Amino acid sequence: MITDRNLQEALNIQKRTGERLGTILVNQGFTTEHDIMQVLARQLNVDAIKLGSVVLLPNVTKLVPEALIKQQRVVPVKKEGNKLFVAMPDPLNLVVLDDLHLATGLTIVPMIAMEQDIDGAIKKLFGFQDLVNQAILEFEIQPQANLVAFDLDEPPGAYGVEAPTVRIVNSIIKQAVQDRASDIHIEPRAEQLLIRFRIDGVLKDILALPKQSHASVVSRIKIMGDMDIAEKRIPLDGRIQVKIAQQDVDLRVSTLPTIFGEKVVIRILDKSGVIVTLDKLGLSPDILPIYRQMVQRSYGMIIITGPTGSGKTTTLYSTISEINAPEKNIVTIEDPVEYVLEGINQIRVNDKAGLNFANGLRAILRQDPDILLIGEIRDGETAGIAVRAATTGHLVLTTLHTNDAAGALPRLIDMGIEPFLVASTVIGVMAQRLVRLICPLCKEAYELAEHAVERKFMGIGPDQGVTLYRGSGCPQCSFTGYRGRIAIQELLPVRETQQQLILARSPANEIAQSAIEDGMLSLTQDGIQKALLGLTTIDEVMRVATTGL
Numbered sequence: 150m151i152t153d154r155n156l157q158e159a160l161n162i163q164k165r166t167g168e169r170l171g172t173i174l175v176n177q178g179f180t181t182e183h184d185i186m187q188v189l190a191r192q193l194n195v196d197a198i199k200l201g202s203v204v205l206l207p208n209v210t211k212l213v214p215e216a217l218i219k220q221q222r223v224v225p226v227k228k229e230g231n232k233l234f235v236a237m238p239d240p241l242n243l244v245v246l247d248d249l250h251l252a253t254g255l256t257i258v259p260m261i262a263m264e265q266d267i268d269g270a271i272k273k274l275f276g277f278q279d280l281v282n283q284a285i286l287e288f289e290i291q292p293q294a295n296l297v298a299f300d301l302d303e304p305p306g307a308y309g310v311e312a313p314t315v316r317i318v319n320s321i322i323k324q325a326v327q328d329r330a331s332d333i334h335i336e337p338r339a340e341q342l343l344i345r346f347r348i349d350g351v352l353k354d355i356l357a358l359p360k361q362s363h364a365s366v367v368s369r370i371k372i373m374g375d376m377d378i379a380e381k382r383i384p385l386d387g388r389i390q391v392k393i394a395q396q397d398v399d400l401r402v403s404t405l406p407t408i409f410g411e412k413v414v415i416r417i418l419d420k421s422g423v424i425v426t427l428d429k430l431g432l433s434p435d436i437l438p439i440y441r442q443m444v445q446r447s448y449g450m451i452i453i454t455g456p457t458g459s460g461k462t463t464t465l466y467s468t469i470s471e472i473n474a475p476e477k478n479i480v481t482i483e484d485p486v487e488y489v490l491e492g493i494n495q496i497r498v499n500d501k502a503g504l505n506f507a508n509g510l511r512a513i514l515r516q517d518p519d520i521l522l523i524g525e526i527r528d529g530e531t532a533g534i535a536v537r538a539a540t541t542g543h544l545v546l547t548t549l550h551t552n553d554a555a556g557a558l559p560r561l562i563d564m565g566i567e568p569f570l571v572a573s574t575v576i577g578v579m580a581q582r583l584v585r586l587i588c589p590l591c592k593e594a595y596e597l598a599e600h601a602v603e604r605k606f607m608g609i610g611p612d613q614g615v616t617l618y619r620g621s622g623c624p625q626c627s628f629t630g631y632r633g634r635i636a637i638q639e640l641l642p643v644r645e646t647q648q649q650l651i652l653a654r655s656p657a658n659e660i661a662q663s664a665i666e667d668g669m670l671s672l673t674q675d676g677i678q679k680a681l682l683g684l685t686t687i688d689e690v691m692r693v694a695t696t697g698l
Contacts, residue, residue, distance in 0.1 A: 150188075155179040169239075182263045183621060190261050195240045199628060200224060200266040204354040205274055209233075212253050215275060221245045224262070224270045231255055236262035236270075266628055273627075314365040317358065318373070322400070322415070324355070326393050328627070331417055331458075335370075337363050337410035348627075349585045349634050350458065367404070367411050374402040381411055389415075401485070418487055427471050430464060431635035433678060435670055440579065440640055444468050444546075449576040450539040452526075454551045460583050460636050461548045462487055462524075468546060469493060469522055478517055482509045483524035498524070506531040514538055523547040529565040536566050539574040553672065554580040554641035555661035558651055572648040579640045580672060584679070584689040586633040587618055588626035592683065594618050603687045607677055618683040635684055637676040637694060641669055 151159075151174060159173045166173075171185040190197035203226060210218075212233060213225045223245060224236040233255040237245060240259035249257045321344055325333045330346035337343075342363045344356040358366070371378045374387025389400040399418040404411045432440060443451055451468075453461045466488060473479060473492055481490075484498035484506070494516075496509055506523060507530040513521060514534075525548050526532045539545045549557045557578045561571045597603060597615040609615060620630025641647070641664045650660050665671060670678070676690030 150184055151179045181621065182265065186261055186263050189240075193240055193261070196260045198226065198236050198260045198262050199622070200226075200236055200262050200270040204357060205270065206357050210274060212255070213249065214252055217248060217252055219271060219275070221248065222264070222267050222271065223249065224267055224274070226260060228255070232258050234258045234260055236260045236267060238262065238264045238267060265623060269628060314362070314369045317362065318366060318369045321356070322391065323393055325415075325417060326396070326398055326419070329633075333413075333415040333417070335366065335413040335415075337407060337412060339409060342366065349629075349631050350583055351585070351629075353627075363410050367413055370402060370413055370415070371404070374400075376402065376404070382406055399487075425463070425467050427467055430467055431679075431684075432638060433670065433675055435668075436579075436638055436640045436675075439642060440577075441471075443577045443642070444472050444544075446544060446576055448539060448542045448544055450535065450545040450547065450574050451576050452557045452578045453546075453548045454554060454557050454578060454580045455548075455582060456550065458583070459581055460634075461581065464579070464581065464636070465522055465546055465548070466490060469520070472520065472544075477519040479520040479522070480513045480516060480518045481522035481524070482506060482513060483522070507534060510534040510538070514543075518543060520544045521546070525549070526561075526564075532561055532564045532566055536561070536570050536574050540570065551580070553657070553661060554578040554639050554669075555657040555664065558643075558647075558660055559654070559657050562651075562654060568652050568654055572643070572651040575643045577640060577642045579638055581636045581638040582672060582676075582693045583634045583636055584676060584685045584693050585631035586635050586685060587683065588620040588623060588630055588632040590625045590632075591621045591623040591630060592618055593621050594683075597687075603691065606673075606691055607687065615681075617680060617687055619686050619688075630686075631689075635679065637672055637679060637685075637690065639670060639672045639675060642667075 155174070155177070159170055159177060159179065162168070162173050162177070163170055171189070174180050175182050175185060186197050205224065205226070209225050209228050212228065213223070213235075218224065222238060226234045226236050228234070233249070233253055235249060235257055237259055238261070239245075240261050246257050246259060321333060325346050328346055328348055330348050331350075332347040334345040334347070334352065335342065336345065337360075341360055342358040343354065344358065345352050346355050347353075368378045371385070371387065373389045376385045376387040383406065385404045387402040389402060391398050391400065396419070401416040401418065403414045403416075405414075427437065427441065453464050455461050469479060469481070469490065478494070479492075480494045480496065482496045482498065486495045486497045489495065496504075496513070498505055498509060506525070506527060510521070510523065510531065511534060521535070521538055521543055523531070523535055523545065526535060535545050535547060549560055551557045551560055555578070558571055558575065561575070562568055594616050595618070597617055599611045603617075604611060604615075607615070620626060622628035622630050626632040641661070643651070644667060646663050646667060647660055650663060661671075672694040673690070676685070676694045677687070679685050680687045680690050
């Protein structure tokens with residue numbers, strides 16, 4: 150990994166400073182801390198560990214005094230019998246190993262970890278978890294703790310310290326917002342309560358709480374969401390509004406009975422981040438001008454497709470914000486209304502009251518609208534009304550659940566819409582997925598190996614040189630190598646060729662092939678372009694874009 154000259158230069162510096170050789174090699178840019186760690190792990194015959202992907206359990210962490218963890222920069226990882234596995238930057242430091250043995254009475258098994266990983270883990274351990282760990286101790290002191298013992302009527306925006314349940318729930322929510330999580334999963338297991346965050350589309354274990362905290366934590370969340378705390382047999386929904394660091398955040402709560410108790414999922418709706426301009430949606434230069442022309446049309450239908458959590462709502466809201474003007478009457482019908490848009494008339498579906506997409510649309514059409522946003526076309530009745538609206542001088546924006554853009558057109562026909570109506574009303578369909586962005590602080594370039602499986606996916610031969618990018622992992626991205634997300638898209642304009650195929654009831658693959666021949670970039674091709682530009686990794690594109698041609 151280094152040259153003789155690099156080594157000699159590092160040794161000369163070591164004579165002057167007394168620093169560790171590995172530290173000097175990293176500081177001089179001759180190698181990376183990750184490379185040093187891997188070599189040392191082999192040389193010393195110890196396991197290497199990436200702390201960013203490990204759940205640090207409170208009952209293991211508290212085996213070692215906090216002062217010793219911070220002073221010696223060690224992290225207790227797991228306990229097996231009489232052995233305590235500890236991550237440390239220098240597994241040969243006998244003084245630290247003796248201190249740990251004396252403090253715990255256990256046999257210490259050292260594991261090597263990068264210093265930045267250890268610093269990040271310690272910061273996370275004694276930042277977010279300080280309140281949580283203290284609350285856990287109180288649960289252990291009061292094993293019969295229940296709803297009656299806590300002040301569960303505390304306003305959701307206040308972060309007091311009266312009850313351990315309040316502190317646990319508030320700390321979890323605050324940490325999730327700070328970590329840019331989209332969802333909090335609170336999952337009862339046989340022996341513990343597991344807390345997981347979905348960050349940049351990927352679930353990550355964050356914390357394990359004692360099993361006896363489950364009832365109180367769920368009850369606290371239900372109180373905050375104005376839900377029935379006594380009902381545990383059926384799924385429930387609720388909504389919470391909180392203010393964190395002068396930031397308004399909406400939380401959507403969903404409970405589900407499982408064999409170990411109620412599971413809770415909290416969707417975090419950050420109002421400050423949803424509305425972005427079309428320029429910042431990640432639309433490629435091949436797609437953006439075509440899409441802009443589409444949304445400026447005065448009538449017709451534009452469909453956004455993709456699975457749940459693929460950013461369809463963000464795309465629709467950003468589109469509405471761009472074309473909003475005082476002279477336009479814009480009405481939306483959604484289930485639910487996720488974000489309030491200034492100057493837009495928004496309606497929430499209420500099935501219990503008899504307000505569904507279909508009869509809501511009928512009422513909207515009597516309100517003299519210019520632009521309609523339909524949250525989702527779920528049935529033939531809604532599809533029929535939407536198509537009629539698009540043919541009578543309204544611009545209709547909506548979503549469908551299909552794998553690719555072309556699949557939306559036969560889907561409408563399957564819902565009972567005549568092919569000639571689909572061909573004449575649909576302006577275009579955009580399919581999208583979300584991929585994780587490479588962390589800009591630890592992004593590094595690498596050459597794709599000659600026989601790598603990625604070459605077949607990218608459609609390039611073994612002799613062609615390819616430079617790709619990835620994140621090495623740093624505290625800023627919690628050592629994942631990713632921070633944030635961007636959309637990859639395929640935009641299918643419905644032109645004369647596609648209209649003829651629709652009228653002939655052609656399958657989706659033929660429509661897609663004709664669009665590609667007309668210049669459409671598939672999801673896969675758009676993803677590969679963004680990987681070559683260093684925005685995301687090719688692994689992310691392979692994980693997400695499984696339907697592109």
